[in-house]
Amino acid sequence: MPTIIMKRGKRRYISQIMVNGVKKSKLFPDTSKASKQAAMQWELETRKRLERESIATRCLSIIVWINEYLDEVKARYSQKTYEEKRKAFSRFIDHSGYSMETPVDEIKRDAVRAFLRHISTTISGHAANKARKNLGAAWRWGERNIEDWPHMPNLFLTSERFKVEKNVRYVPPETDFWKVYAICERQDQVMLLAFFHLGARRTELFNLKWSGVDFVREQVYLQTRKRDGGLEGDWIPMTKQLCRDLTAWLKERQKMAGLDQEHVFVCLSQTAFCDDYYGKPFQKRQHFMEKLCKKAGVRPFGFHSIRHMFASRLWRKNVSLGHIQQLLRHQSPRTTERYLKSLGLETVRKSLQMTFNPSGDDEFPPN
Structure with a gap:
């Protein structure tokens, strides 16, 4: 209860509380009824806050879990992945009824299911x-990483997945790819060929450095953050055609001044919009493929569709699931199998030597 003390020659209310060894106090202006009511309200609210903090200290709270996990994600993965996981936590707190201070072991299966149903209903399955x-x-x-983690089932993964209609991913005909290739400038031709012959992801090629191109062993070093270990x-391995094209492109690049010399592919556009990016490695190249496809008169497809085309080509050549997994750089063969099914393909048959045509010769774009 608030008490009255003399402070600097004036009688005033003071409130003092202690919760689990944590002491808090506050002075109020005078001994009026309003000051007494304000002091009592402060004691009530402060006691509740300290009790919540005390529980969070003794038990693993949701906020501790979120912060530690997102710190790990930020250090290991891309900004896009970090934002995706941060948004998942934000939605869970907003719609589950739990607060940040709630202990993890108080999360209930019914609340998790209700949260997932809410997301399915308001957004999508x-x-x-x-x-x-x-x-x-x-x-x-x-x-795996937090001490005193509660011994209970994974309430999210033990909840059933929602049924969704999956559309077959679009795989552009190779004739359409070569039509787009034919109208490209030189750097873009080399880049598109690298996408096709390596099955690379966009960021893998945008971040490719000359130090990661081994012309002697005919191989390139592609880096990704799509794995649990981070970057x-x-x-x-490169095809001979890609090796020849990269060699020729390196010679052309060495004659160009004012460019980033570390990365293989950089912005060469000198339009007003690209002034700030000239000579620097690409970030997104938004609308680039859409404009090229429109100019070539083919159905629009993006960089990742070329990766689909790469996987489709391997499947048609009877390359083994294990080899396709290795070339797509998936951690698990299950991921590769799901990937192929999403392209409308069955699981690949027996392993044959990887090649781009039956004779084993390198394939060149049609004249």
């Missing part, structure tokens, strides 16, 4: 499955 995957991965990480890389 796909968004609910993505939230389930991201929060389930965060739970697994907590089990990791693999040496991928």
